[in-house]
Amino acid sequence: MSSLSEDLRSLWSLRRLVGVLTRREFEARHAGSVGGILWAWLPPLLTVFAYYLVFDVVFAMRLGEHAPTNRVGAYRIVGMLPWMAFADATQRGMNSLLDAGGMLQKNPLPPAIFPARSVLASSLVFSPLIALLVPAYMGAHHFGRGVMAVLPLYVLQVLLCFLLAYLLAVLAAALRDVVQVIGFLLSIGVFLSPVLFPATMFPERWRWVLWLNPMSAPVMGYQSALLKGEWPALEIWGVMGVWLLVLVVLLNMAVSRSRDQLVDWL
Numbered sequence: 464m465s466s467l468s469e470d471l472r473s474l475w476s477l478r479r480l481v482g483v484l485t486r487r488e489f490e491a492r493h494a495g496s497v498g499g500i501l502w503a504w505l506p507p508l509l510t511v512f513a514y515y516l517v518f519d520v521v522f523a524m525r526l527g528e529h530a531p532t533n534r535v536g537a538y539r540i541v542g543m544l545p546w547m548a549f550a551d552a553t554q555r556g557m558n559s560l561l562d563a564g565g566m567l568q569k570n571p572l573p574p575a576i577f578p579a580r581s582v583l584a585s586s587l588v589f590s591p592l593i594a595l596l597v598p599a600y601m602g603a604h605h606f607g608r609g610v611m612a613v614l615p616l617y618v619l620q621v622l623l624c625f626l627l628a629y630l631l632a633v634l635a636a637a638l639r640d641v642v643q644v645i646g647f648l649l650s651i652g653v654f655l656s657p658v659l660f661p662a663t664m665f666p667e668r669w670r671w672v673l674w675l676n677p678m679s680a681p682v683m684g685y686q687s688a689l690l691k692g693e694w695p696a697l698e699i700w701g702v703m704g705v706w707l708l709v710l711v712v713l714l715n716m717a718v719s720r721s722r723d724q725l726v727d728w729l
Contacts, residue, residue: 466719467711473573481579488584503588507547511540511592529663531690532603541596541689542658542682545617548589549624549678550649555581556628557645560636564729574718574725578629586621593617593685600689607692616684616695619703623677626710633717636728657682677706 474481493502518524518536525533532538559577560567567574597610604610635641653659656676662683665673673679680702684695721728 466722467715470573470575470718474575474579477573477576481576481583484576484580485583485587488580489587492584504592507544507589507592510547511544514539514543526661527664530661531686537600537603538661538686538690539659541600541685542656543653544589544593544596545620545682545685546653546656546658546678548585548593549620549681550652551589552582552585552621552624553628553631554646554649555585556624557631557635557642559628560632560725560729561639561642564636564726567726567729574633575629578632579625582621582625582628585624590617596685596689603690604688604692609688609691609693609695612684612688612695616681616688619707620678620681623681623703623707623710626707626714627677630710630714630717633714633721633725636725637721652676652678657686674702680706 489503490500493500515536518539519534520536524535526535526538527533530538556578559581560574563577566572567577593613597604597613631641631645635645656673656679657665658678662670662673662679680699684699684703687693687695687699
């Protein structure tokens, strides 16, 4: 793990630079528009409002008795916000090295800075929105002890996004087709997760497929914390831990093998 450890030490030593770059990327995403940085929050907020209006108000759709809540809109909002945060951070982080190719060729900066910058900038958008779910769902969780799990769940989600985005950024530098493949997988991945429907609605013999999606465990954790006020089950933390461990191993291999060629690929 020496290659990845070296990158992480470099990130820590350059944490102020990472902070400056993160702020600049966050501000640059909507620079020049009348609404400014408000456009960072409007799309996810409008999406959440549309889910509530269509599923809970207009059609008043209901889930089965085994769901953590019977309201479809309330259920999907809890899963969709973390999914949007994951998809945004992963996609932007995956493209970060390609976008910074010219800078890396001129400056001997650690490559890890750029996926870290993209993932942290994305977290500046979605972390306050996910935090707002805690008081918004007060009637569901009644501030049970499980609601405190939202913070560690989101911290682990950000870490997962960084590891995955950095791995994909290295692979995309070597093979540009990775960008198209991952874009497609992110578009269909929401259907292979408990975001739209509870896991109990999937055929039991195929339920294991959900665990192949890195966001299934975090989404189930948010649902348990926000919809029932219960601490997520041990298997949820275990699956997240396995995903993090696998990504650490794969990323270390990718970083060590691409160390001498990465700039040339870009």
